[in-house]
Amino acid sequence: MTVRTEVCIAGGGPAGVMLGLLLAREGVDVVVLEKHADFFRDFRGDTVHPATMNLLDDLGLRDAFDAIPHKPLPRLDAVVNGVRVHAIDFTSLPKPNRFLTLMPQGDLLEMLAEAGRAHPSFHLHMGAAVTGVRRSEDGRVSGVHARTADGEVEIEATITVAADGRASTVRDALGMRPREYGVPADVAWFRLPEPETPLPDTLAWITDEMMLVTFPRPGYLQSGMLIPKGSFGTLREEGLTAFRDRIARSVPRLAEQTAGLESFDDVKLLSVQINRLDRWQVPGALLIGDAAHAMSPAFGVGINYAVQDAVAAARLLVPALRSGAGIVVDRAAAGVQRRRERPTAMMQRIQRAVHARIATGHGLKVLDNPPTRTQRAVMRLALPLFRPVVARVVGYGFRREPLP
Ligand SMILES: Cc1cc2nc3c(=O)[nH]c(=O)nc-3n(C[C@H](O)[C@H](O)[C@H](O)COP(=O)(O)OP(=O)(O)OC[C@H]3O[C@@H](n4cnc5c(N)ncnc54)[C@H](O)[C@@H]3O)c2cc1C
Incomplete structure (x- = not known):
């Protein structure tokens, strides 16, 4: 079966579903x-993040x-060597979204998909795996091959957008390889039961032995322990008791x-990557989100960057698609990289610096307990100066993307 559409998006993550919704509300x-x-x-x-909420x-x-249960965090605290530090404070941002x-994520995506379904030109197919790209005689990408429960499907499209994440099938099919920026850490991902006495909201626990992140979810703490890259096997061999200790x-x-x-078996290994394609576009195809640039979990900005890519892509592609010419659409797709590459590279640079210094997987002694006089002075004088800047960079990123 062959289906004809204007835009075919591979991947229903934050980038793909948001782009689908934005295009459909413009009638694409x-x-x-x-x-x-x-x-x-x-x-x-x-x-x-605040940018996504705006x-x-x-x-x-x-x-x-607001109808979906969620937990606003106006401040992100880290407990460093037993000392609580208000690391990021979003209350300095303009109203109303002064919090993270x-x-x-499943609830957020379901909500976006539901909003998309309100538009007749939005077609989301779950359980449909893209297996390769189609090309026209001149070599231009003209859509994808996909496998569904009902069999093979061909999607023919004016433009194909790869939003299929960091192991992108479309990217592989196009023979594109991102430039890897080595990250020294992986994440051991597991759930801990919610403490009976509620903990103050704490995103990170940093000691000279390890760094642990905890996300409160209903009934449990989703937890991630940063471990040196490639050390998950050793951790497993050491056993559960050593891990708990x-x-x-x-x-x-x-x-x-x-x-x-x-x-x-309740502990899963998540591999952390930072990488970026030199080129996000080829004739007939555009790559966005993690497919173009895998983000590390540092500052939890990957979803926001994927969403911002989608907004930029929608804004640039909609007028080009109305013109109907492939070359115009390709130029618009190339414009997405011009718009998004720099802010992405800047954030990735910060993430790499964080991984080189704090989030190495080895832990780090960045603060004494009790803090020395100099450390106290830094926390009292310098942190308040930096907090509003950090809140903006984390909350909005380096470039805001207006809607089409
Ligand atoms: C351990 C870890 C923790 C993280 N924590 C955070 C965090 O707290 N906050 C944050 O903002 N970011 C976080 N990130 C980064 C974040 O997950 C990504 O940057 C973000 O999800 C990218 O969105 P995306 O839509 O580009 O890709 P993805 O979210 O990866 O979505 C891609 C989608 O494509 C689908 N797909 C893949 N292949 C195919 C195919 N062949 N056919 C069809 N569909 C396909 C996948 O099933 C998936 O739904 C974390 C990353 C890691 C590694």
Whole structure:
């Protein structure tokens, strides 16, 4: 079966679903193919940044967003060697979105998909895995091949957008390889039961032995321990008791919770990557989100960057698609890279610096307990000066993308 559309999007993650919605509300016919049957997988980040919330306001989705349980965090705290540090404070941002929110990504995607379905030109196919690209006689990408439960499908499109994440099938099919910026850490990803006495919201726990991030989710703490890259096997060999002890030593407040870890099978390895394509576009195809630039979990900005790529892509592609000419659409697609590459590269540079210094997987002694006089002075005098700048960079990124 062959289906004809204007835009075919591979991947129903934040980049793909948002782009599908934005194009459909402009009347563009769009097919989004997502290989999984649903959006609910817990290895995805849950952070929704102020820039994304501003966008949802502009799209009239505030009520739908507020109807989903979520946890606003006006401040992000880190406990460094037992000392609580207010690392990022979003309350200096303009109203109304002066906080970061934790919302299960599956719920956010479902909400965006629902908003998309309100437009007749939005076609989301779940359980549809892209397996390769089609090309026209002149070599231009003309759509994709996909596998669904009902068999093979061909999607013919004016432009194909790869939003299929950091292991992008479309990127492989195009023979494109991103430039890798080595990250020294991986993440061991597991759940801890919620403490009976609620903990103050804490995103990171840093000691000289390890760094642990904890995202409060309903009934449990989604936790990620940064470990040196390639060391997951050793961790596994050391066994569950050693793993639990390691957490308990660094975060005594979570010692009891570690009993909730019953087997090492509950601990998953997530590989951390930072990479970027030199070129995000070829005739007939555009790559956005992690498919163009994998983001590390540092500052939890990957979703926001994927969404901002989608906004830029929609704004540039819509007028080009109306012109109908492939060459005009290709030029618009190249414009997406020109617009988004620099802010992405700047954030990736910051992430790399963080991985080189703090998030190495080895832990780091950045603060004494109790803090020395100099450390106290830095926290009292310098941190308040930096906080509003950091809040802007993390909350909005380096370039804001207006809606089409
Ligand atoms: C351990 C870890 C924790 C992270 N935590 C956070 C966080 O808290 N906050 C944050 O903002 N970012 C976080 N990130 C980064 C974030 O996950 C990504 O930057 C973001 O999800 C990119 O969105 P995307 O839409 O480009 O790709 P993805 O979210 O990867 O979505 C791609 C989609 O394409 C689908 N797909 C893949 N192949 C195919 C195919 N062949 N056919 C059809 N569909 C396909 C996938 O199923 C997926 O749904 C984290 C990353 C890691 C590694």
